[in-house]
Amino acid sequence: MSSTRKLWIALATLLVLSFSVLLWAGSEIFRAAPPVPERVVAENGQVLYTRADIEKGRQVWQSIGGMQLGSIWGHGGYVAPDWSADWLHREAMAVLDQWARADGGMAGYAELSAEEQAALRGRLQEMMRKNTFDPESGTITLTRDRAVAVSNVAAHYESLFGTDPATLDLRKAYAMKQDTVPSAEHRRALTAFFWWTAWAATTERPNEAGDALVPGQRGVVRKQVTYTNNWPSEPLVGNMPAAPLWVWSAFSVLFLIAGIGLLGWHHAVSHDDEDRGHAIPATDPFAALRVTPSMRAVAKYFWVVLALFLVQILLGAITAHYQVEGQDAYGFALSEVLPYSLSRTWHTQLAVLWIAVAWLGTGLYIAPALSGHEPKFQRFGVNFLFVSLLIIVVGSFAGQWLAVMQKLGLENNFWFGHQGWEYADMGRFWQWYLFIGLLLWVVLVGRALWPVLRDKANESRHIVGLLFLSTAAIGLFFASALMWGEHTHISEVEYWRWWLVHLWVEGFFEVFATAVMALIFTRLGLIKTSTATVAVLFATIVFMAGGVLGTLHHLYFVGTPTAVVALGASFSALEVVPLAYIGFEAYHTWKIGQSTPWMVRYRWPVAFFIAVSFWNLVGAGLFGFLINPPLSLYYMQGLNLTPLHGHTALFGVYGMLGIALVLFCLRGLRGQMVWDTKVLKASFWCLNIGLALMAVLTLLPLGTMQLLAAIEHGYAYARSAEFMQKPIVAMLVWMRVPGDTIFSIGAVALAWFVLRLWIAPKRDPSLAGQSEPADRG
Numbered sequence: 001m002s003s004t005r006k007l008w009i010a011l012a013t014l015l016v017l018s019f020s021v022l023l024w025a026g027s028e029i030f031r032a033a034p035p036v037p038e039r040v041v042a043e044n045g046q047v048l049y050t051r052a053d054i055e056k057g058r059q060v061w062q063s064i065g066g067m068q069l070g071s072i073w074g075h076g077g078y079v080a081p082d083w084s085a086d087w088l089h090r091e092a093m094a095v096l097d098q099w100a101r102a103d104g105g106m107a108g109y110a111e112l113s114a115e116e117q118a119a120l121r122g123r124l125q126e127m128m129r130k131n132t133f134d135p136e137s138g139t140i141t142l143t144r145d146r147a148v149a150v151s152n153v154a155a156h157y158e159s160l161f162g163t164d165p166a167t168l169d170l171r172k173a174y175a176m177k178q179d180t181v182p183s184a185e186h187r188r189a190l191t192a193f194f195w196w197t198a199w200a201a202t203t204e205r206p207n208e209a210g211d212a213l214v215p216g217q218r219g220v221v222r223k224q225v226t227y228t229n230n231w232p233s234e235p236l237v238g239n240m241p242a243a244p245l246w247v248w249s250a251f252s253v254l255f256l257i258a259g260i261g262l263l264g265w266h267h268a269v270s271h272d273d274e275d276r277g278h279a280i281p282a283t284d285p286f287a288a289l290r291v292t293p294s295m296r297a298v299a300k301y302f303w304v305v306l307a308l309f310l311v312q313i314l315l316g317a318i319t320a321h322y323q324v325e326g327q328d329a330y331g332f333a334l335s336e337v338l339p340y341s342l343s344r345t346w347h348t349q350l351a352v353l354w355i356a357v358a359w360l361g362t363g364l365y366i367a368p369a370l371s372g373h374e375p376k377f378q379r380f381g382v383n384f385l386f387v388s389l390l391i392i393v394v395g396s397f398a399g400q401w402l403a404v405m406q407k408l409g410l411e412n413n414f415w416f417g418h419q420g421w422e423y424a425d426m427g428r429f430w431q432w433y434l435f436i437g438l439l440l441w442v443v444l445v446g447r448a449l450w451p452v453l454r455d456k457a458n459e460s461r462h463i464v465g466l467l468f469l470s471t472a473a474i475g476l477f478f479a480s481a482l483m484w485g486e487h488t489h490i491s492e493v494e495y496w497r498w499w500l501v502h503l504w505v506e507g508f509f510e511v512f513a514t515a516v517m518a519l520i521f522t523r524l525g526l527i528k529t530s531t532a533t534v535a536v537l538f539a540t541i542v543f544m545a546g547g548v549l550g551t552l553h554h555l556y557f558v559g560t561p562t563a564v565v566a567l568g569a570s571f572s573a574l575e576v577v578p579l580a581y582i583g584f585e586a587y588h589t590w591k592i593g594q595s596t597p598w599m600v601r602y603r604w605p606v607a608f609f610i611a612v613s614f615w616n617l618v619g620a621g622l623f624g625f626l627i628n629p630p631l632s633l634y635y636m637q638g639l640n641l642t643p644l645h646g647h648t649a650l651f652g653v654y655g656m657l658g659i660a661l662v663l664f665c666l667r668g669l670r671g672q673m674v675w676d677t678k679v680l681k682a683s684f685w686c687l688n689i690g691l692a693l694m695a696v697l698t699l700l701p702l703g704t705m706q707l708l709a710a711i712e713h714g715y716a717y718a719r720s721a722e723f724m725q726k727p728i729v730a731m732l733v734w735m736r737v738p739g740d741t742i743f744s745i746g747a748v749a750l751a752w753f754v755l756r757l758w759i760a761p762k763r764d765p766s767l768a769g770q771s772e773p774a775d776r777g
Helices: 003-032 051-062 081-106 114-131 144-160 167-174 184-202 243-270 293-297 297-324 338-369 378-404 410-416 428-453 463-484 491-523 529-547 549-555 562-580 583-591 595-628 628-636 641-668 678-713 726-732 736-759
Strands: 039-042 047-050 140-141
Touching: 003 491, 003 549, 003 562, 003 628, 047 051, 047 144, 047 184, 047 463, 051 184, 081 114, 081 144, 081 184, 114 144, 140 144, 140 243, 144 167, 144 184, 144 641, 243 562, 243 628, 293 297, 293 338, 293 378, 293 641, 297 338, 297 378, 297 529, 297 726, 297 736, 338 378, 338 428, 338 463, 338 491, 338 641, 378 410, 378 428, 410 428, 428 463, 463 491, 463 529, 491 529, 491 549, 491 595, 529 549, 529 562, 562 595, 562 736, 595 628, 595 641, 595 678, 628 678, 641 678, 641 736, 678 726, 678 736, 726 736
Parallel strands: 039 140
Antiparallel strands: 039 047
16 A cells, blocks of 8 residues: 555544544533523522523624624633623622621722631632522522622623713723614623623533542532633632643643654654655746636736735724724724724734635636646636625625624624624625635636546646645535524534634645645646655644644633543644644745745745744744643633734734745746846835734733733733723833834735736746746845
């Protein structure tokens, strides 16, 4: 049996086993999810909330932007607080203040002695952690004191989400527009949803067989975790990291070290110079490439990529500035027409869209280039998909604006407005439209690749097959966004949402990128196809070994049982293993770029590939593992260390890769034109330096300060207006200006370079198929 066949069998086996375990983990999450009660009542029988109130409150929350305005269970935006943690802290303080006034005659809890405070905290923990949910009647019963506290906190939120002058300063601190929720009925329902998320975060999950791995101690009550595994950190109610978080964090480090050791051993025993003696073509094979009509039609995809990229940067600047002025932009009431939750929605959504369009365009371009086959009506399909993508962007954005401005109505929001789930914000109608569009993309790429796939004598068939499988997976796995309904339990929504986000970004995109890069370099004749085939299949196995089950590290605190936490911790550590040796990939890419004089044509596309390797190591590797272990994420989830990883990994890896792929495609589309690469050089360095400054000057120090605050004082304080409005925080936010400015210059330079290839082209005088003059710069 050939080594290639063995690798295919190993890959298939790995995927079957991994997805089987992932589906089992999902069933456990669904089973252990915190219950949504039919009624919440006080001891005297007064009904505080009903299930209908909680469900409607969630609809209201989604319609105003959901995770884009603050967060729930740590998932979402960073300027407004985490509403679960904020409610929990406010409710706990309201109860303690009641007791201080009643028992000690003091004005509040803060005026009591340390001994008296400790006694009240013990009493509070016993009351709030006790699970009073009755499964048979579906009722949660609260004590009289707690019911009063709930009423007081609800009044605060009803004031905050309206126009009450008493909470105006807080609205500004949270970057909330005036009258975020105009309806008083909807504001009350919103408090029901926030209360339920806080209740799940402080109420202990019922004991189950096998929960305790530690033998009990006589006379000591065994500690039990809340539905959210004791998240968030809140000293008042005894929320602290549970024992399994410590244990599996330690094991995740061991798995990381073991994985790096095994990969190092494999590299040592298998590394050879198979390509030694390999004849490199005397001229650029792509210089003689026949550009088909469908390939030429792909150019407009790349124009849209750059337009979306520039708009995304502009919205990012607006979103960041909201943290300084709150509701205005240099005195203009911007929040009245473009609220923070909307600017952040479009900023994050455009990040995914422009990168995805770059990859869609690359797939449509590279397929006919590899096969030399132009299927019938291929150009029409490319143009039709392009128009559909524009309609999806414009239509979904319009629906989200109407939703956030509260002009759409709750009955239409789910289908046409704002779903409120970060990275899956667009309405269900637009999700279906996009899913159908992705399936069309898969068909267009597949039919162009078909001659290669069916040609058993073609050496590159295996890599092309992997490229097509990753293409199909990218299209088909968007169906994960269609797996939940409007009233599906939030724990289940989070499970499927991370199927979409994680498996796309840290699974199939990796495979697609690896296959495309291998095909480009083999097509250029720079590496042997047989060598590339084995390398790509092995790399895919390594990526997917941690990538599939690594999805679970996003789900530690959404109602997840301990077994799922253990799996997430173990396999998310393995995600970092291939990145530890990313330097080999960078060095290999650099060697390819130096292998022949005509490769100077590809100097800057190769440079962007090398940047991908660097940010893979730093953004995905170092900053990713910083937050991945359960104990780390317990304190860091939703702090600025999360976007530190997000920005450096999403743009640093996939954005840089998208730009590299676009430039390679443009070499084919406009390769007959002279490329003045001074502008490309400026773009490359500005984008990389700007991203580094953004991370080092703002996100890393601010996130570290928040982390220290969360450990010492609790999570609610680290996300509070009191903390986020400190002068040093404002200074760190302003420190983003140099990095953002340099980054923006890089983006504009890239757009200008591409624009000039069409509006002011200069034809290269060198003959087709011969070495071209060295690019300037």
